[in-house]
Amino acid sequence: MSRENLFLRYASPSERRMISREDLGFYSNIVVGSIYDFDEGSANDIDLQGLQTFVGPLRHCIAQFPYLKIVTRDASTEKPFFERATSLNIQQHLSVVVDGGPTPTAGNPGDGDGDDDDDHRRMEKLLESLVDKPNSIASTPPWRVVVRPITPARCFVAFAFSHIIGDGPAALAFHRAFLDGLRQQQKTGLLHVNPPLAMPVSEFTLPDPFDVPGRLPISWSFLLGPLLAVLLPKFVAGWLGLQANAAKVNEGTWTGSDVFFEPGAQRSRVKMFAINEAAVSNALKASRDHGTKLTGTVHQLVVRALRKHVTDDKAITNFVSQTAISMRSSIGVPGEEWGNYASGCYGTHPANVGKNDEATNERLPDQMWENASSLSKAIAERAVQLQDQPLGLLRYAPSIRKWILGKVGGRRDCSYEVSNLTSFDGGSGHANTNVKHKEEKNEEGAGVGEEETTSCRLTNYRNKSSICSCRITKMVFAQPGGVVSAPLAFNLVSVRGGPLVGTITWGQGALGVPIESEDALVEGIRQSFVDDFAAIDSS
Numbered sequence: 001m002s003r004e005n006l007f008l009r010y011a012s013p014s015e016r017r018m019i020s021r022e023d024l025g026f027y028s029n030i031v032v033g034s035i036y037d038f039d040e041g042s043a044n045d046i047d048l049q050g051l052q053t054f055v056g057p058l059r060h061c062i063a064q065f066p067y068l069k070i071v072t073r074d075a076s077t078e079k080p081f082f083e084r085a086t087s088l089n090i091q092q093h094l095s096v097v098v099d100g101g102p103t104p105t106a107g108n109p110g111d112g113d114g115d116d117d118d119d120h121r122r123m124e125k126l127l128e129s130l131v132d133k134p135n136s137i138a139s140t141p142p143w144r145v146v147v148r149p150i151t152p153a154r155c156f157v158a159f160a161f162s163h164i165i166g167d168g169p170a171a172l173a174f175h176r177a178f179l180d181g182l183r184q185q186q187k188t189g190l191l192h193v194n195p196p197l198a199m200p201v202s203e204f205t206l207p208d209p210f211d212v213p214g215r216l217p218i219s220w221s222f223l224l225g226p227l228l229a230v231l232l233p234k235f236v237a238g239w240l241g242l243q244a245n246a247a248k249v250n251e252g253t254w255t256g257s258d259v260f261f262e263p264g265a266q267r268s269r270v271k272m273f274a275i276n277e278a279a280v281s282n283a284l285k286a287s288r289d290h291g292t293k294l295t296g297t298v299h300q301l302v303v304r305a306l307r308k309h310v311t312d313d314k315a316i317t318n319f320v321s322q323t324a325i326s327m328r329s330s331i332g333v334p335g336e337e338w339g340n341y342a343s344g345c346y347g348t349h350p351a352n353v354g355k356n357d358e359a360t361n362e363r364l365p366d367q368m369w370e371n372a373s374s375l376s377k378a379i380a381e382r383a384v385q386l387q388d389q390p391l392g393l394l395r396y397a398p399s400i401r402k403w404i405l406g407k408v409g410g411r412r413d414c415s416y417e418v419s420n421l422t423s424f425d426g427g428s429g430h431a432n433t434n435v436k437h438k439e440e441k442n443e444e445g446a447g448v449g450e451e452e453t454t455s456c457r458l459t460n461y462r463n464k465s466s467i468c469s470c471r472i473t474k475m476v477f478a479q480p481g482g483v484v485s486a487p488l489a490f491n492l493v494s495v496r497g498g499p500l501v502g503t504i505t506w507g508q509g510a511l512g513v514p515i516e517s518e519d520a521l522v523e524g525i526r527q528s529f530v531d532d533f534a535a536i537d538s539s
Helices: 013-023 052-064 116-131 168-187 220-231 234-239 277-289 294-309 355-359 366-383 390-396 400-405 433-443 515-534
Strands: 007-010 029-038 070-073 081-084 087-089 094-096 143-151 154-162 198-200 268-275 318-326 342-350 416-424 470-478 488-495 500-507
Touching (some): 013 400, 029 168, 052 143, 052 168, 116 154, 116 268, 168 416, 168 470, 294 318, 294 342, 294 366, 294 488, 294 515, 342 390, 416 470, 470 488, 500 515
Parallel strands (some): 094 143, 416 488
Antiparallel strands (some): 007 081, 029 154, 029 470, 087 198, 143 154, 268 500, 318 342
């Protein structure tokens, strides 16, 4: 790789945090996967087990998104910077994995994957293999695409990428472009043309980061608490009630195990679940009727499940949540603009609310609906508020790398995290797809935060008189068990007209119970969450 004219720009404080975290081995890949269904007629002309089938659509994505063409230099320093890769070898980023079982047989799109539970187990296995897979961020752009054929007309496409180059909504933009690339390939008759695997990269400008200087003003009152917590001795800071992060963790907060790091031994776990479309519609209606968004309701279901399964210890008085939010709407950029616009909003949930109702399996009590509404409003406000964003505090850290390392041995800053990518329009190909989506977009709960779902344009073409030959019918979203973050994360995404699919992810050893007990604990939480979600009464 030539080093001529490669420098792009220095990393921002938020990007430095992600670079240091990955360089230390604390966090690897976000993974957003999609089920792609092809109509039977087109399935006869496409080989989903062939690498070349996906090279053209992938080149289409690479040409569209600059962040797929960058590497990171000086990651272990306080001034890391980005460079342009002068060329890409597609084989380093694309692979097709064929299961060792029976050869897939033809079937109707959407019917060919057999047992959903079996399909979910395959996805869990693939997701677990990708979230912890290390990246060579200094030599190769940190992302990969793995395709798993399911039938001749259906495949699962997993896009795994470093948080350095993007967030959850960026992955939605990737899948939309990949879908466009597949459709263009079919429409133009290029299915049997083998595009080259080597791809030269022409010069480009890397967009400015979200947290450019001056965009996130910090007031003295917001800065004072974290600043004094760092400068004062720990016992004095504790006596004064000061802490170095934006969360409100106290002695009664459940936070799993203390932060630990074992180089080479860290393992993330993934457990999937799905909520059918009817249950999601009921939950959306009930949420609207109670003045909340779906993400606010999800938080109450998570807390309800934690109360049942995490502990009976009376010392646990509350749970602290973090909601991942997209800040795109705060600066007026589209909802799927590629880049890293993630921030967070914290909330506190008392451990005793609704316990009597839970014991008799009653529906969500009024207090929990009120809590859901209050949190939804706080998330919505945070998503458009540039002043006093926790993200803005990073620029005051003398060393972001040392700050991250300093968390090892301490308490985690929250009990759990919720990231909701909301509803994705997989593209039925009907002419009224956009119109219907616009009618429904305000009913889809919170985006990676509380933003509205964007109008899902199918760029470059749409045949209004026919159904498109390829569409996305299901999505799934996972992330690693972060070494220094919440012990549990709930990651949600849905496709319009399909189920809401979620994953619960955690770092092995992070839950504060013996490792051999973790699966049973998370399964209990998962089952309670799914059951309570399905029991929401929209009437």
